Amino acid sequence: MIDEQAVEHVAKLARIALSKAEVKKFSKDLTGILNYMEILKEVKTDNVPETSQVTGLTNVMEEDKVRSARATREEMLNCSELPKDSDQVRVLPIL
Amino acid sequence: MSDLNKLTISEAAKGLKSKKFSSVELTEACLGAIKKGNKDLNAFITVTEKEALGMAKEADKKFASGEWGEGGENAPALAGLPAAIKDIINTKGVRTTCASPILKDFVPPYDATVIERLKANGLVMVGKTNLDEFACGGSTEHSCYGATRNPFDKERVSGGSSGGSAAAVAADMCVYALGTDTGGSIRQPASFCNVYGMKVTYGRVSRSGVTAMASSLDTVGTFGKSAEDIAHVLNVIVGKDVMDMTTPDREVPDYTKFIGKSVKGMKIGLPKEYFAEGVEDETKKIVMDRVKMYEKAGCKIKEVSLPSTKYAVAVYYIIMPAELSANLERFDGIRYGKKPKKDPKNLIDQYFQARGEGFGDEIKRRIMIGTYALSAGYYDAYYKKAQRVRTVIIREFDEIFKEVDVLMSPVSPFPAWKVNEMIDDPLAMYLADALTIPPSIAGLAAMSCPAGMLKNGLPVGLQIIAPQFEEGRILQFASAI
Numbered sequence: 001m002i003d004e005q006a007v008e009h010v011a012k013l014a015r016i017a018l019s020k021a022e023v024k025k026f027s028k029d030l031t032g033i034l035n036y037m038e039i040l041k042e043v044k045t046d047n048v049p050e051t052s053q054v055t056g057l058t059n060v061m062e063e064d065k066v067r068s069a070r071a072t073r074e075e076m077l078n079c080s081e082l083p084k085d086s087d088q089v090r091v092l093p094i095l
Numbered sequence: 096m097s098d099l100n101k102l103t104i105s106e107a108a109k110g111l112k113s114k115k116f117s118s119v120e121l122t123e124a125c126l127g128a129i130k131k132g133n134k135d136l137n138a139f140i141t142v143t144e145k146e147a148l149g150m151a152k153e154a155d156k157k158f159a160s161g162e163w164g165e166g167g168e169n170a171p172a173l174a175g176l177p178a179a180i181k182d183i184i185n186t187k188g189v190r191t192t193c194a195s196p197i198l199k200d201f202v203p204p205y206d207a208t209v210i211e212r213l214k215a216n217g218l219v220m221v222g223k224t225n226l227d228e229f230a231c232g233g234s235t236e237h238s239c240y241g242a243t244r245n246p247f248d249k250e251r252v253s254g255g256s257s258g259g260s261a262a263a264v265a266a267d268m269c270v271y272a273l274g275t276d277t278g279g280s281i282r283q284p285a286s287f288c289n290v291y292g293m294k295v296t297y298g299r300v301s302r303s304g305v306t307a308m309a310s311s312l313d314t315v316g317t318f319g320k321s322a323e324d325i326a327h328v329l330n331v332i333v334g335k336d337v338m339d340m341t342t343p344d345r346e347v348p349d350y351t352k353f354i355g356k357s358v359k360g361m362k363i364g365l366p367k368e369y370f371a372e373g374v375e376d377e378t379k380k381i382v383m384d385r386v387k388m389y390e391k392a393g394c395k396i397k398e399v400s401l402p403s404t405k406y407a408v409a410v411y412y413i414i415m416p417a418e419l420s421a422n423l424e425r426f427d428g429i430r431y432g433k434k435p436k437k438d439p440k441n442l443i444d445q446y447f448q449a450r451g452e453g454f455g456d457e458i459k460r461r462i463m464i465g466t467y468a469l470s471a472g473y474y475d476a477y478y479k480k481a482q483r484v485r486t487v488i489i490r491e492f493d494e495i496f497k498e499v500d501v502l503m504s505p506v507s508p509f510p511a512w513k514v515n516e517m518i519d520d521p522l523a524m525y526l527a528d529a530l531t532i533p534p535s536i537a538g539l540a541a542m543s544c545p546a547g548m549l550k551n552g553l554p555v556g557l558q559i560i561a562p563q564f565e566e567g568r569i570l571q572f573a574s575a576i
Contacts, residue, residue: 006467010463010466010467010470013466013470014420014463014466015427015443015446015447016451016454016463017447017448017452018451022459026459026460026463029460029521029522030460030463030464032522033412033460033464033522033525034464034467036412036522037409037412037413037477037481039406039409040406040409040410040413040480041480042406043403043483043484045483045484045486045487048483048484048487049483049486050479050485050486051482051483051486051489052311052482053311053341054297054298054311054489054537054538054563055297055341055343055538056343057341057343062340070204070206071204072204075204075205078204079201079203079204079430079431080430080431081428081432081433081434082429082434089429089430091442091445092439092441092444092445094442094443095441
């Protein structure tokens with residue numbers, strides 16, 4: 001059961017502001033969805049390794065060569081709506 | 096010549112080379128279809144009329160100047176052909192929204208690798224197509240621009256998440272289209288809209304410049320009006336890219352060589368779990384009628400079993416949201432994303448507000464499932480367990496492919512549903528992906544091919560699944576009957 005308090009906790013970890021109505025709705029949705037996941041307990045996986053990727057590739061190396069960037073620093077900075085200062089994005093204080 | 100927009104890649108390319116019509120005329124025909132139909136279908140978020148005509152003129156110039164040979168015989172197969180691009184693939188100078196409020200005004204400063212490759216082959220881009228926000232959904236209803244409607248019944252969904260691209264090809268608003276497929280997002284809309292849709296092997300096509308959803312599952316693929324069209328597009332977009340480390344340095348075949356190749360004596364497996372309860376009878380019958388045609392063509396049919404199929408949806412809806420929640424961290428209203436409406440108090444308040452305002456319901460739901468599955472105390476029970484069951488599912492496919500060349504099944508257990516019919520039941524919508532998710536989990540190649548029509552006029556798709564890197568084998572089957 002993912003109660004409203006648990007939803008608020010997860011939303012805090014995910015840095016998402018939720019309205020009261022959203023918290024209520026997501027409590028119901030997440031409870032249903034996560035209950036469904038219990039089905040995985042049926043599968044015996046004691047000696048089964050985890051799969052985190054399916055390429056079969058290991059240690060992909062790249063030539064140590066400078067490539068021209070696809071976008072300039074200025075173009076990348078322009079992706080942000082915040083004010084720019086000294087070639088950087090100006091953000092609010094953390095504290 | 097009328098109805099130019101209805102031509103396949105091979106037909107249109109022939110017409111351009113023999114100067115029966117120009118790329119501008121072909122592009123105008125597609126833009127005309129968009130003007131006429133997009134209001135009802137809502138397949139496009141952005142129509143790039145001016146850019147398209149500019150690109151078409153450029154192609155016509157190259158045909159005329161002899162740059163591509165006297166009779167255009169050296170022209171790339173896709174030169175001058177209008178295409179639609181899913182709005183999650185970066186296009187330099189053309190806004191790329193991911194159908195999310197948070198990226199409403201985002202104009203990428205560079206092209207995705209697939210777009211670079213298509214441009215080098217004479218791309219004419221007619222527009223950016225609608226999708227479920229950040230490709231999360233199976234109906235294109237989770238778009239901040241509204242649902243894309245099904246060309247066969249406008250009361251119904253187009254499928255998703257690449258619903259706009261599927262509908263655009265089905266309604267002849269373009270010759271071909273690009274989409275992305277993480278758990279069925281090309282195959283299922285292709286099936287709902289009666290077009291061909293190829294999900295490539297994981298890693299076969301570069302994802303550089305495509306907004307990441309679930310990094311161990313995402314693929315970029317294509318929609319077309321014939322199997323041969325799919326082959327032509329794969330010839331351009333497949334291959335290693337230094338910008339995407341998951342693309343192996345592996346030979347790229349000429350995929351058109353597989354078109355029309357005999358399938359006599361080849362073995363088709365029918366996984367009984369893919370025809371089980373929950374799959375509508377009429378859908379099953381249409382798919383089985385296709386299978387019988389393969390039998391007549393000399394294929395051997397064998398019933399097989401993939402017993403862990405029933406766990407695939409649960410595995411997927413843990414791994415995908417976990418990866419998604421990490422990938423979407425970058426949308427914080429600082430580097431990317433809209434500023435909050437109210438002035439934030441401090442940095443952390445800015446994060447909360449920008450993300451609370453900028454993400455739609457389904458994205459919030461999935462980020463929270465993922466965050467929960469990765470959080471302390473739940474990581475082993477959910478994420479690690481799902482990764483282990485993923486291994487079990489992969490092993491079953493490996494074993495089956497020792498016995499058969501391809502697997503065949505329906506793409507979707509039922510046809511396109513009505514808009515809003517399932518919107519309040521996320522779990523039911525997740526379970527609708529039950530037949531497309533397992534090949535995604537194993538990183539296999541799989542394709543949806545038009546199989547026939549239900550009595551109510553809705554299309555059904557046949558799914559052909561092959562081992563990794565065997566896209567050619569799928570095309571061989573898709574073009575054999």
